[in-house]
Amino acid sequence: MSVAMSASDITRALTRISHEILERNNGSHSLTLLGIPTRGAHLALRIAGIIEGIEGAAVPVGTLDITLHRDDLRTRPPRPLMPTKIPRAGIESRSVVLVDDVLFSGRTIRAALDALGEIGRPKDVQLAVLVDRGHRELPIRADFVGKNLPTSRSQEVKVHLSEIDSLDEVLIEEGGTQ
Amino acid sequence: MNKNIFHLKGGSLASGEKRDVVISEGIIKEIGVSITSPEGALVLDVSDSIILSGLVDLHTHLREPGKEDSETVRSGSRAAAKGGFTAISAMANTSPVADTAGVVEQVFRLGKDAGYCDVFPIGAITQGLHGRELSEMGAMADSAARVRIFSDDGNCVSDPMVMRRALEYVKSFDGLIAQHAQDPTLTLDAQMNEGVVSSVLGLKGWPAVAEEAIIARDILLADHVKSRLHICHVTTAGGVEIIRWAKSRGMNVTAEVTPHHLLLTDELARSYDPIFKVNPPLRTEKDIMALREALCDGTIDIVATDHAPHPAESKECEWQEAAFGMLGLETALSIVQKTMVDSGLMNWVDVQNRLSIQPAAIARYQSQGLEVRVGNRANLTVINPGKSWKVDRDLVASRSRNTPFHSMDLPGVVTETFFNGRATLLRGELVQEMSS
Amino acid sequence: MKHLLSISDLSKSDALGLLDTATELARVSDGPMKKLPTLRGRTIVNLFAEDSTRTRISFEAAAKRLSADVINFSAKGSSVSKGESLKDTAQTLQAMGADAVIIRHGASGAPHRLAQSQWMTGSVINAGDGTHEHPSQALLDAFTIRKHLSHGENDLAGLHVAIVGDILHSRVARSNVLLLNLLGAQVTLVAPPTLLPVGVEHWDANISFEFDDVVGNVDAVMMLRVQQERMQELYFPNAREYSRYFGLNRDRLKKMKSHSIVMHPGPMNRGLEITADVADSARSVIVEQVSNGVSVRMAILYVLLAGAPIEMGSLL
Structure with a gap:
C-alpha cells in the first residue's frame, strides 16, 4: 500500500481543477456542478466552494446518482440508491461538469451521461476527476484531472475524504481482486 | 419348508416376558422358552423385538369404490400389513357411499380377495352421508360383511333428531354409532385450528368448540337412549374433559385419537403446505398433551389412524383448495411409540390394548384383538422398538404419498405381520401375493 | 432478499x-x-x-x-x-x-x-x-406516514396508528401491524369484537371497541374497507349501526390531533366506513397513498x- 496523494496534494489538485474549469468556461455563470455519489458529491461541493471563493458568486451544485443506469447491476447484490439532487436551475443549456473521484473503465461516466440525458439537454458536459488511473473500456476522457496515476489492473485505488473517512488521502493497494 | 409354520425365536411379549412363539395352522400353536423348532418351520430371530396382538384400526379410508387412483382395498390392505395391522375398518365415504348392503359386501369381498388383513366395512348412518334419512343399517348388519360400526365420517350427523334415531336404531343389532364431531355451521369453510396461528396466517379458523359441542350433545343423547357412542378422532383438551366427565358418570362412550394428533401441531400450517391440512385440524401443544394423558389414563380408549389417501394434485395446490387428510397406517405404531412409549407414558401392554384389544372389543371383531395365547388366531405384529427408520413418501405401500411425516426419523420398525397365521410382512418386506 | x-x-x-x-x-x-x-x-x-x-x-x-x-x-x-x-x-x-x-x-x-x-x-x-x-400496501402506508409525520426519514418510533374496521378479513391490517411494529410505531386496532380474529390478543397491538376513545390519541387513522356481505354473515347488524360506531365522520375528524392524517387503502365505501367530506378533507392522504x-x-x-x-x- 502506498500513498499516491496526500491531503495537501488533494487540496492543490482541486484548486487547480477549479481554475481550469473557470478558464475553460469563461467564468462560472453558465456552470452546474454535479457530483457522482458518494465521494464525487463531496469533491463537487469542495470545487464549488473554491470557485465561489474565486468568483465571489455561488455556483449551482448537485448530485447525480447513476446506480439505476449502471450496466453491471446484475453482477452484484442490489446496491442502495444515493440521492440525486439537481439544482433548481436545472441543466437545460448549462455547462454541466460531472465530478467523480476516480476515472477507470469509463462505465460510470457512460451511465452518468445516460442519466443526464433523461433529465435534460445541457449545452455541454465536461468531466472532472481527482484521479485518472487508466484502463478505459469506453471512448471517454476527462477534461480536468487532479492526477494521472499509472496502475495495473490488479491494483486498487482508494480515495479517502475527510467528510466521510476522517482524512484526505489517495492510496494504491496491491492485489485487490477485480 | 411349509411356508405357514413360523418359529419366532427369542422375542418379548407385550408384558416383557421373553417367549418363543410358534405359528401353525393359522393359530398360535405353542408359546414357551427355548422351544425346539418344529419341522419345516421358518425360524425368525426376533430377539430384539416385541410380539403384539395384531393391530386393529377402526378408522381407515380406502377410496374404493370411486377413487381407486388414491387407494384401493388391496393397496390399503398392503399399507395396513406394512404398518402391522391385521384388521382395518373401511369408512363409508366412498363413491358410491357405503349405505347399502351391496356396497359393504363389495368392499368386504375385495378385502377377502386381497388377503392382507380383515377389511371390515363401516356403514353410513345416513343415505349419501347427507345427514337426513337413515341408511339401511339393518341390511348392512345382516349382510355378509356383518357391519357393526356406522359412521358418516367426513360429515357430522349434525341434526340432533337424526342422531338420536340412529343411536336408537342400532341397538337392536348391537351397532355402534361413530360420530365425526364437527358442528357444520361453526366450521363453514374452516381451514385450520382457530387460534393464534390462524389469526396470523389469515386462514379461516376451526374452533375447538365446534367439536366439543357435538361431543357433549351426543354423549347426552346416547346416555338418554342407552346406546353405544364412539367419538372419532378427538383433538381438543376440552373434548377430553367432556369424555372424562361422561366416563366418570358411567356413560357408554368410547373415543379414539389419531397418531398425527398425538404429535403434530397447528404451527406446521405456517408453511402453508397442505400436507398438514387435515380434518379435524391439527391443534395446539396443550391439546396434544391432554390427548396423550387421556390415552394413557383410558379416557381415550384407542388409537385409530384416520388413514386418508389423496392424489398428488389434491395437495399440490393452495391450502384452501387442498383436500383434508393424511396417510396413517404405515406410521401409526411408530408414532405411538414415539409419543407414548418413549416418553414414558405407556408400556407395550398399554399399546397392545389401545391398538389391538380395545378396538376389536369396541367393534366386536371376534377373531381380532386377542391376547397372544396358545390356541388363539395367529394375528400378530412384530416390532423392533430399538431400531429407527426414515419415512420416505416414495416408498409407501399406499397408492398415495400424502404423509406428513416424510423425511422424519421415527422409532420402531415393524418387521413381521401375521394375518390368520400367514405372513403378510416378512423381514420388513410385504409378501407380494396373499390371495389364495 | x-x-x-x-x-x-x-x-x-x-x-x-x-x-x-x-x-x-x-x-x-x-x-x-x-x-x-x-x-x-x-x-x-x-x-x-x-x-x-x-x-x-x-x-x-x-x-x-x-x-x-x-x-x-x-x-x-x-x-x-x-x-x-x-x-x-x-x-x-x-x-x-x-x-x-x-x-x-x-x-x-x-x-x-x-x-x-x-x-x-x-x-x-x-x-x-x-x-x-398485503406487504406492498403496508410499505406504501408506512412510506406515507413517514413522509407526513417523520420528515420522510428514519423509523416511525413514537407514532401511534389506529387501524379501524374489518381486521378479521383484512390482509392490509395484518401486514400493517407487523410493519408498524417493526418500525417502532404503536398500533391500536379498533373494531367490533366480531371482526377481530380469535388470537388477536397475541398480536403486537392494543385492542379497542370504542373508536371515540382512540381517535383523539393517534397520529394516523387507517380506515379499512368493509365488505357489504359481512352484514349477511352476521358480523354487524346493518350499515347504519356500523357507521355510527366505527365510521370516520366529521365529528370524529374534529377530535383528531391537529397534525394527524386519515388513510384508506381503497377502494372506499363512502358513507359506510368513511364519509365523503372526510375522505376529501385536507387531512386525507388517500390519493397520495396511490x-x-x-x-x-x-x-x-x-x-x-x-x-x-x-x-x-x-x-x-
Whole structure:
C-alpha cells in the first residue's frame, strides 16, 4: 500500500481543477456542478466552494446518482440508491461538469451521461476527476484531472475524504481482486 | 419348508416376558422358552423385538369404490400389513357411499380377495352421508360383511333428531354409532385450528368448540337412549374433559385419537403446505398433551389412524383448495411409540390394548384383538422398538404419498405381520401375493 | 432478499432500506426522468387470480418505469379462472422465462406455495393473498406516514396508528401491524369484537371497541374497507349501526390531533366506513397513498430484481 496523494496534494489538485474549469468556461455563470455519489458529491461541493471563493458568486451544485443506469447491476447484490439532487436551475443549456473521484473503465461516466440525458439537454458536459488511473473500456476522457496515476489492473485505488473517512488521502493497494 | 409354520425365536411379549412363539395352522400353536423348532418351520430371530396382538384400526379410508387412483382395498390392505395391522375398518365415504348392503359386501369381498388383513366395512348412518334419512343399517348388519360400526365420517350427523334415531336404531343389532364431531355451521369453510396461528396466517379458523359441542350433545343423547357412542378422532383438551366427565358418570362412550394428533401441531400450517391440512385440524401443544394423558389414563380408549389417501394434485395446490387428510397406517405404531412409549407414558401392554384389544372389543371383531395365547388366531405384529427408520413418501405401500411425516426419523420398525397365521410382512418386506 | 411474501420476512433494516429506496425513486420520478433502464430485459408477470385493478396498475406502472417487460395474466378469461392449477400456471410462467411473478390470489398463502415449491425459480411478490397479507400496501402506508409525520426519514418510533374496521378479513391490517411494529410505531386496532380474529390478543397491538376513545390519541387513522356481505354473515347488524360506531365522520375528524392524517387503502365505501367530506378533507392522504404506491413498488422491484440473481440449484 502506498500513498499516491496526500491531503495537501488533494487540496492543490482541486484548486487547480477549479481554475481550469473557470478558464475553460469563461467564468462560472453558465456552470452546474454535479457530483457522482458518494465521494464525487463531496469533491463537487469542495470545487464549488473554491470557485465561489474565486468568483465571489455561488455556483449551482448537485448530485447525480447513476446506480439505476449502471450496466453491471446484475453482477452484484442490489446496491442502495444515493440521492440525486439537481439544482433548481436545472441543466437545460448549462455547462454541466460531472465530478467523480476516480476515472477507470469509463462505465460510470457512460451511465452518468445516460442519466443526464433523461433529465435534460445541457449545452455541454465536461468531466472532472481527482484521479485518472487508466484502463478505459469506453471512448471517454476527462477534461480536468487532479492526477494521472499509472496502475495495473490488479491494483486498487482508494480515495479517502475527510467528510466521510476522517482524512484526505489517495492510496494504491496491491492485489485487490477485480 | 411349509411356508405357514413360523418359529419366532427369542422375542418379548407385550408384558416383557421373553417367549418363543410358534405359528401353525393359522393359530398360535405353542408359546414357551427355548422351544425346539418344529419341522419345516421358518425360524425368525426376533430377539430384539416385541410380539403384539395384531393391530386393529377402526378408522381407515380406502377410496374404493370411486377413487381407486388414491387407494384401493388391496393397496390399503398392503399399507395396513406394512404398518402391522391385521384388521382395518373401511369408512363409508366412498363413491358410491357405503349405505347399502351391496356396497359393504363389495368392499368386504375385495378385502377377502386381497388377503392382507380383515377389511371390515363401516356403514353410513345416513343415505349419501347427507345427514337426513337413515341408511339401511339393518341390511348392512345382516349382510355378509356383518357391519357393526356406522359412521358418516367426513360429515357430522349434525341434526340432533337424526342422531338420536340412529343411536336408537342400532341397538337392536348391537351397532355402534361413530360420530365425526364437527358442528357444520361453526366450521363453514374452516381451514385450520382457530387460534393464534390462524389469526396470523389469515386462514379461516376451526374452533375447538365446534367439536366439543357435538361431543357433549351426543354423549347426552346416547346416555338418554342407552346406546353405544364412539367419538372419532378427538383433538381438543376440552373434548377430553367432556369424555372424562361422561366416563366418570358411567356413560357408554368410547373415543379414539389419531397418531398425527398425538404429535403434530397447528404451527406446521405456517408453511402453508397442505400436507398438514387435515380434518379435524391439527391443534395446539396443550391439546396434544391432554390427548396423550387421556390415552394413557383410558379416557381415550384407542388409537385409530384416520388413514386418508389423496392424489398428488389434491395437495399440490393452495391450502384452501387442498383436500383434508393424511396417510396413517404405515406410521401409526411408530408414532405411538414415539409419543407414548418413549416418553414414558405407556408400556407395550398399554399399546397392545389401545391398538389391538380395545378396538376389536369396541367393534366386536371376534377373531381380532386377542391376547397372544396358545390356541388363539395367529394375528400378530412384530416390532423392533430399538431400531429407527426414515419415512420416505416414495416408498409407501399406499397408492398415495400424502404423509406428513416424510423425511422424519421415527422409532420402531415393524418387521413381521401375521394375518390368520400367514405372513403378510416378512423381514420388513410385504409378501407380494396373499390371495389364495 | 429473493421474495416478498410477508412483512415478517423483513428485518428493520430491510424495511428501512425499501423505504429509503422508494424515497430516492420518488424523487427521480417526480423529476423529468420518468423512465429508467434499470430492469431492461427482465420479464415480470402480473398474475392476478383475483380482480384488483388498482394494485395491478400500480405494479405495472412501477415495472414499466424501470423498463421491465410486463406480462399481465389476469383472472377474467384466463386459465386461472378455468380451474387450472397454480402448479400448471407456475410452470407455464417458468417456461416463459419470468424473472418475477407478482401474484394476487384469493387463497391465503398462495404466494408461499409458489415460492416454496419447485415449480418456478423467479422471485415471488405477494400483491395480496386472501385474508393473509398485503406487504406492498403496508410499505406504501408506512412510506406515507413517514413522509407526513417523520420528515420522510428514519423509523416511525413514537407514532401511534389506529387501524379501524374489518381486521378479521383484512390482509392490509395484518401486514400493517407487523410493519408498524417493526418500525417502532404503536398500533391500536379498533373494531367490533366480531371482526377481530380469535388470537388477536397475541398480536403486537392494543385492542379497542370504542373508536371515540382512540381517535383523539393517534397520529394516523387507517380506515379499512368493509365488505357489504359481512352484514349477511352476521358480523354487524346493518350499515347504519356500523357507521355510527366505527365510521370516520366529521365529528370524529374534529377530535383528531391537529397534525394527524386519515388513510384508506381503497377502494372506499363512502358513507359506510368513511364519509365523503372526510375522505376529501385536507387531512386525507388517500390519493397520495396511490401515487406513493408506485414508488414503493418500484423500490420492491429494484431490491428484488436489480442485483445479481440469487443462486439456484434446485430446479435445473
